[in-house]
Amino acid sequence: MVIKLLSLLFGYVRITVRGSAIERFLNICIKNEIKLYKIERKDEVCMCASLSISDFRKLMHYMGRTGCHVHITRKIGMPFFTYKLRKRYALWFGTVIAILLFFVLTNCIWVIDIQISGKVDLSELRKNLNAAGAYTGVPIYFIDENKITQTVKHNMKTLDYISVSRLGNRLIIQAIDDNDAPEIQDDKAVTGIVASYDGVITNMDVKGGYPLVKVGDAVLKGDKLVTALTPPTTEQGTGHIGHSIASITADTLRTEQSMTSLTRLKKEYTGKTKTQFAILIGNFRINLYLGTGISGIGWEKTVSETQLHIGEGTYFPIKIIKQDYKKYNITEIAYPVEVIEQEILENAKARLENIMLSGEIKTLSYTSEKKDDALILNITAHCTEDIASEISEEGLTLPQKQTENPSE
Numbered sequence: 001m002v003i004k005l006l007s008l009l010f011g012y013v014r015i016t017v018r019g020s021a022i023e024r025f026l027n028i029c030i031k032n033e034i035k036l037y038k039i040e041r042k043d044e045v046c047m048c049a050s051l052s053i054s055d056f057r058k059l060m061h062y063m064g065r066t067g068c069h070v071h072i073t074r075k076i077g078m079p080f081f082t083y084k085l086r087k088r089y090a091l092w093f094g095t096v097i098a099i100l101l102f103f104v105l106t107n108c109i110w111v112i113d114i115q116i117s118g119k120v121d122l123s124e125l126r127k128n129l130n131a132a133g134a135y136t137g138v139p140i141y142f143i144d145e146n147k148i149t150q151t152v153k154h155n156m157k158t159l160d161y162i163s164v165s166r167l168g169n170r171l172i173i174q175a176i177d178d179n180d181a182p183e184i185q186d187d188k189a190v191t192g193i194v195a196s197y198d199g200v201i202t203n204m205d206v207k208g209g210y211p212l213v214k215v216g217d218a219v220l221k222g223d224k225l226v227t228a229l230t231p232p233t234t235e236q237g238t239g240h241i242g243h244s245i246a247s248i249t250a251d252t253l254r255t256e257q258s259m260t261s262l263t264r265l266k267k268e269y270t271g272k273t274k275t276q277f278a279i280l281i282g283n284f285r286i287n288l289y290l291g292t293g294i295s296g297i298g299w300e301k302t303v304s305e306t307q308l309h310i311g312e313g314t315y316f317p318i319k320i321i322k323q324d325y326k327k328y329n330i331t332e333i334a335y336p337v338e339v340i341e342q343e344i345l346e347n348a349k350a351r352l353e354n355i356m357l358s359g360e361i362k363t364l365s366y367t368s369e370k371k372d373d374a375l376i377l378n379i380t381a382h383c384t385e386d387i388a389s390e391i392s393e394e395g396l397t398l399p400q401k402q403t404e405n406p407s408e
Contacts, residue, residue, distance in 0.1 A: 011077025019068030168313020193226035199250030209244030272327035359385025
């Protein structure tokens with residue numbers, strides 16, 4: 001396979017040799033290292049063979065000694081192909097332009113892959129990336145990953161982490177914003193504990209700080225449960241201020257109201273489909289279909305884009321857009337009340353378990369009523385959960401010890 005490709009690249013000729021001294025011709029070729037292959041003997045005075053262009057030129061010096069006539073029957077390979085096209089200047093000009101265009105396009109950023117986590121403002125991030133020089137169409141030589149990272153960090157103070165990396169002409173951005181996560185206090189900070197929800201305390205495990213409540217007390221959301229200020233244990237003591245650590249379990253009562261329609265709309269596909277294609281070059285779109293896209297009720301539209309690329313790091317500003325349409329009819333289905341109730345309860349249970357910091361639902365009860373075409377459920381959940389929430393008490397000071405005035 002490799003030899004065949006090399007032969008096509010450098011070119012070879014197919015010759016016909018005629019004469020009474022075929023054997024002498026072959027001996028001269030062997031003696032002068034002229035390589036013949038694909039030899040085919042036609043008869044006693046005729047044979048065919050293939051040889052490279054360089055060997056054919058070498059053979060021309062010995063033609064008078066062979067006593068045979070050599071005719072070229074075929075010219076095969078790239079040199080002969082380019083020779084035929086030597087005067088087609090438009091073709092050569094187009095080839096040069098295509099090579100230059102390929103070089104330019106592969107040395108510009110055409111894909112910016114943004115991966116975000118948490119509550120990152122995507123539009124603001126794109127705006128800051130654009131201001132930092134990370135936008136589609138910019139030459140890769142102008143991309144400075146460290147400078148872009150520092151600029152975006154400076155402009156977006158809420159970002160906890162951002163990284164910029166380049167793979168070929170593809171830019172990969174990773175940004176994380178965990179500002180919504182509960183603030184974790186330093187274990188040496190002055191902190192207290194407050195109730196995160198209303199409840200009746202059933203268990204207390206205080207490992208740091210001074211408890212202000214006891215088991216059996218009813219507390220409201222925001223009530224202080226443990227303080228960082230520990231009072232003195234003796235008359236001569238001064239007490240101390242430290243870091244509060246506690247796990248406080250309470251019985252809580254959570255309620256919610258949920259309303260759901262008893263009838264649902266269901267899509268039933270008819271099996272009729274349509275597909276349309278378009279090409280997007282930069283911001284210029286070329287539709288490969290007549291008219292406009294299909295719109296209106298009864299058609300489900302799915303759009304997929306495929307960007308032209310070579311491997312994982314070479315992308316071009318060309319996208320193939322595929323629009324798939326599925327025909328459907330809408331039917332109204334009435335579900336039994338029991339099915340709707342079960343669905344509402346499962347969803348409510350999942351929401352409550354997600355809201356609680358640490359706990360479980362002991363019992364779940366509800367009352368239901370129908371209103372028009374809807375079902376209303378008033379749900380009550382008896383839960384056991386940890387209601388301890390850590391807060392800062394920086395600035396807390398020890399009370400000054402009162403001293404008695406000496407008697408006169």
